[in-house]
Amino acid sequence: MGTAADSKAVWLDDAKIRNTLESCSREDVARIRDVLEKARELKGLSPADVAVLMGISSPELLSDLYLTAKAAKEEIYGNRIVLFAPLYISNLCSNECLYCAFRKSNKAVVRRALNKEEITEETKAILRQGHKRVLMVAGEAYPGSGISYVLDAIDAIYDAREDGSSIRRVNVNLAPLSVEDFRQLKNRNIGTFQLFQETYHRETYKQVHLSGPKSDLDWRASSFDRAMLAGIDDVGMGLLYGLYDWRYETLALMQHIAHLEDRFGVGCHTISVPRIEPAVGSDMASHPPHAISDKDFLKLVAILRLAVPYTGIIMSTRENANIRSLTLELGVSQISAGSRTNPGGYKESSQFEAAQFQLGDHRTLAEVVKDLGDHGFIPSFCTGCYRLGRTGKDFMDLAKPGLIKAKCAPNALSTFEEYLLDYATDEARLAGQGAIASTLNGMEDRTRRVSENLLAKVRSGQRDVYC
């Protein structure tokens, strides 16, 4: 049944956020130690706890925070890092977001909406890199009527074949929809519905979203309520860090998650933490009003890992290779790689004048895979949970007692082995298989047996095996 929360952010409480921030404004060593102790139980943190950790400034406490976050990530997910590629299908847009190159009035961007054949070609180019998971992205204006363009695009991505392989999970990052349209999206078998609130601060929201449907903060902030009413239970939240104070935004995000947990029994599946990057035709993107420093950004990632331990944290190629590596140590569990943010960018790599923002990490998927291995991580192309219906609350019910690792680890190894056999150079294959062998050695018996079983299937020529 619909409620006010389906169109209004009734849970967003500005006064409460400010009170919490004020009550924890200084570094309080004793409280910080207590909160870190509590965080080690992996049961999540309250907004006040989060605010206490935000107050950390001394190097010693910062290092405690980082170590606690790293241990939490390893305890829950092990050493796997899930990989995906964004697929921009269109940069048409009816909104005026001051930070974005796709905004309606920006004449500096070449406009393009890919047709079905072009989407197939882009998907094939992504498949040739070795990816199995795509995040489909579009501006908020679709050619044709309603959202049929988006629905057809999802079909085109799933239908594309390259050398017998196909995309196994399409996540989407799209504008807010009605419950009815969300139902149609759900019927297309999407994985996660991702939407970034950009800012929860009403005044700032108004200042940076000048016109178009996106100028309504409440319609955007109530999207996940409608998505969940339509049966989409994996939702991905995010903020555009740099628009307003990162501490305020993060506490508002906590309120949003708490609201979904209260109403639907499950919060968000992932959190993305984009920082504003330079974008063609946007002054604001070059001079973010509340730019968050690298130091605070790393602290933020570690705090999120502890605040919502079972939520995936996504780091995109907006960040450079160095920051991405550092955040992997602090709890990031999913990254994009080999990305393009212009429609058609995989096939025609020269079309950068249609891109949404400047990338910080230009490495190919192969280079990122190598780097992950060098740092002791296992690259994962797993799509197992979603394929087996382990979504929303079912996923969290497995994750919270610590059982998800027993699924993630074998699936990471089998999909990594697939990648090594089908896409890697001889040298990379050798290094990767070495990493697989040492990961197997460190596993407890049961998980190792499951992993070896899946690996044997892949080595004998089977593909797309998972548990």
Ligand code: SAM
């Ligand atoms: N148009 C839809 C919307 O705004 O929700 C979905 C796609 S939009 C292309 C995806 C996200 O890109 C936005 O939510 C925003 O957070 C991010 N973005 C926009 N401009 C950016 C910039 N200059 N730097 C980094 N991220 C940016």
Ligand code: SF4
């Ligand atoms: Fe359009 Fe999204 Fe860019 Fe805003 S952020 S201008 S809605 S593409």
